Amino acid sequence: MTAIHQFVPALLPRDATGDHTLALQSALRHAGFESDIYVEAAHDDLWHLATYFEAYAERAKPDDLLVYQLSTASPLADFLLDRPERLVLDYHNITPSSFYESWEDHTAEKVELARSQMVALAPAAVLGIADSAFNASELRHFGCPATAVIPILVAIGGEARVPDPAESARLGRDHGSATVLLFVGRLSPNKAQHHLVEALWLYRRWYDPGARLHLVGPAVTPAYAEAVFALAASLGLGDAVRHGEDLTDGQLAAWYADADVFVCLSEHEGFCIPLLEAMHAGLPIVAHGAGAVPETLTDAGILLESNRPGVVAAAVHRVVTDRPLSDRMVAAGHRRLDAFAPSTTRARFVEVLGQLAGQKGRVA
Amino acid sequence: MAPVEPDSPSSGEELDAAGRARYLDEVMADIDAEVKRRRASGDLPAGLEQELDELFLEFSPVGLQGKARLRETLALVDSSAYVDIAVPVESQKVVGTYVKRLIRKTMGWYLGFIVHQIVKFAWSVSRMFHVVVAHVEDLEAEVGTLRIPELPYSAVPVAVPGSTWWAPDAVAALTGVRGRVLHADCGDGSLVDTLIAAGVDAYGVDPSEAGIESAIERGTDVRAEPMLGHLEVVGDEALAGMVLSGSVQWLHPNERDRLVRMATTRLAVEGVLVIHSSTPESWTAATSPLVSDLAPGRPLHAETWTHLLHLHGLRTTALHTGGDDRRIDPIPFSNPDAPAINAAIVAVNERLLGPGEYLLVAVRER
Structure with missing residues (x-):
């Protein structure tokens, strides 16, 4: 049987692309395919599951199907471009460099390099798999001959996501009965957390003077993160904006359970897994309709055309005070989650890749 | 905001996809109405959201604060x-x-x-x-x-766009759009008032502080800012509609190019752009000497606007003409020279003396 191997720049624990890669390997092996993971780097705990990518050259077979998990710049791109085996791009989106310019020039250069690698890889691939139609349209734009939209393989919920009681108690003591707005995602310019701070300021003036904003995620762009917290301090919100990072699954679940509403004002999202986590946690959602957010969310939340603080504050107030609306959104969220059920997604991946593995040429 | 509309479907009631979409549309309409009410009551003063953005930029690296220092x-x-x-x-x-x-x-x-x-x-x-x-x-x-002397704002008469021939057409083009509508070079803000009265979430900017004084006294959301400077800080696709009038006619060609590019990106897809302009012929004849001599550019023909907008993904959907009509009547046919003279009059009317202004409506397609 044809082997389906994956290439991923870095195999990391508690990382969406890493989890997806491991889940896909498990699905492929379960379906009877030989499937290894080749990496440029891996976390110490995961090296035993991976092989340094250059070793593949020694093991390659002409019928192999190679799946590249593309989300960042990597020497893997040039390596794969030179390989004669058939290539599938599994694209998780690359944030446009314009978001990082002046904030972090080296990151801007890195994502620009990643984009140029995608431009070179897209026409060379036999198929592009994207986790959203938004991402698929980018692949097609850059010349990918065929695309399929299949959601990312992530386990939403599960036993590990039971709220940590100690963390829940700590959060409860911290803010009492005040309204809590939550956003989960890297502190990065494209996630636009500064608009959340602005919206909180207006929300407190208009509706709830004690309201809090909880931001969960690593500060991957330090200059931006500092600016967000400096803005909060200058608006007198130093104590009202809480930042959580390096949380365990149980702690993260506690932050979700503690919130009243999930608010996403990102200006660019390729999929947005935290929307699914919020749906699973039974949170109503208010989101700015940028990038892939509208197709991930559909009718499971309030989709705003703008992320201006006035309209965000009014939308949040409506959601937290209108119980029937909130209940309806939560129910819609649970329905929406069915579309991302891991069993369905796994089967779809195996079907698409398996069909391709059985062919020798390009897919039509 | 009323927490729940009395006729809202209850959470227990099952809705089909169309029903859910209608319901969410109604909720969004309520949210928009709440924001408008906050603006009208002074809870969301003109320029507040922009001030918040500018405050944030103070904490950003130097390169982001306007032009790099x-x-x-x-x-x-x-x-x-x-x-x-x-x-x-x-x-x-x-x-x-x-x-x-x-x-x-x-x-x-x-x-x-x-x-x-x-x-x-x-x-x-x-x-x-x-x-x-x-x-x-x-x-x-x-x-x-190398700069030419600037045209002083005081030399430009305060515009009263709300009572012009083209105001009803502009309002008709923008009625029903969802989201904010900007009137750039709004003069006394009278068209902003008319748009608001028609249910449009409109605001205005004008470079002349004296010009907008009366609007501020009425509580209309207008700001003393130049059109290009304002559009620089507006987010991409943040506007549902835009009215460009006044100095848009005589912008320097480079600035007009910037304006078209910014207007296109600031406008949401399917957003409506309305441009009012004099024709080049009537402008020279009817504008004050100071303005026509010191203005950095000249008005364009409507066809040229249509061409420029098309290049940036906008499709012209309507063209209205009006304003001063200085056409000469033909002489009676009893005059033996009437055919020749009238042919000359027709040519002069067409080229120089036809309707002196136009209103162009375009929609962003991509």
Whole structure:
């Protein structure tokens, strides 16, 4: 049987692309395919599951199907471009460099390099798999001959996501009965957390003077993160904006359970897994309709055309005070989650890749 | 805001996809109405959201604050061009301090050699930037001397767009759009008032503080800002509609190009752009000498606007003409020379004296 191997720049624990890669390997092996993971780097705990990518050259077979998990710049791109085996791009989106310019020039250069690698890889691939139609349209734009939209393989919920009681108690003591707005995602310019701070300021003036904003995620762009917290301090919100990072699954679940509403004002999202986590946690959602957010969310939340603080504050107030609306959104969220059920997604991946593995040429 | 509309479907009631979409549309309409009410009551003063954005930019790196401030950036380069080899040796353990000091001492000659070369390189780069900045500043000074005198705002009569022939057409084109609508060069804000009365979430900007005084007294959401400066800070696809009038007619060609590019990106897909302009012919004849002599540019024909907008993904959907009509009546046919004279009059009417203004409506398609 044809082997389906994956290439991923870095195999990391508690990382969406890493989890997806491991889940896909498990699905492929379960379906009877030989499937290894080749990496440029891996976390110490995961090296035993991976092989340094250059070793593949020694093991390659002409019928192999190679799946590249593309989300960042990597020497893997040039390596794969030179390989004669058939290539599938599994694209998780690359944030446009314009978001990082002046904030972090080296990151801007890195994502620009990643984009140029995608431009070179897209026409060379036999198929592009994207986790959203938004991402698929980018692949097609850059010349990918065929695309399929299949959601990312992530386990939403599960036993590990039971709220940590100690963390829940700590959060409860911290803010009492005040309204809590939550956003989960890297502190990065494209996630636009500064608009959340602005919206909180207006929300407190208009509706709830004690309201809090909880931001969960690593500060991957330090200059931006500092600016967000400096803005909060200058608006007198130093104590009202809480930042959580390096949380365990149980702690993260506690932050979700503690919130009243999930608010996403990102200006660019390729999929947005935290929307699914919020749906699973039974949170109503208010989101700015940028990038892939509208197709991930559909009718499971309030989709705003703008992320201006006035309209965000009014939308949040409506959601937290209108119980029937909130209940309806939560129910819609649970329905929406069915579309991302891991069993369905796994089967779809195996079907698409398996069909391709059985062919020798390009897919039509 | 009323927490729940009395006729809202209850959470227990099952809705099909169309019903859910309708329901969410109604909720969004309520939210929009709440924002409008907050604006009208003074809870969301004109410019507040922009002030918040500007406050945030104060905490961003220098390059983001409007145009990059070269000298400040250069100072940052200079300050980071020095590498200190005096590694801190403090430690929580006494022996740790001793070991660190020993390493620093024994490694000093080695690190000093490396660092000397790094610093030398950094200062060479910094010197190069100083030369570049000096050149840029010389160029800026030279370009400054080539500038034509600015048209003083006071020389431009305060526009009263709400009572013009084209106001009803502009309102009709924008009625029903969802989201904010900007009137750039809004004059006395009267068209903004008319748009608001028609249910449009409109606001205005105008470079003349004196011009918008009456609008501010009425509580209309208008700001004393130039059109291009305002559009610079508006987010992409943040506007559902835009009315461009007044000085848009006589912008310098470079600025007009900037305006078209910014207007296109600031407008949401399917957003409506309305442009009012004089025709080139009537403008020279009807505008005050000061404005027509000092204005940096000249009005365009409607066909040219249509062409420019099409290049940027907008499709013209309507063209209305009006304003001063200075056409000459033909002479009676009893005059033996009537055919020749009337043919000349028709030609003059068509080329020079037809309707002096037009209103062009376009929709952003991509």
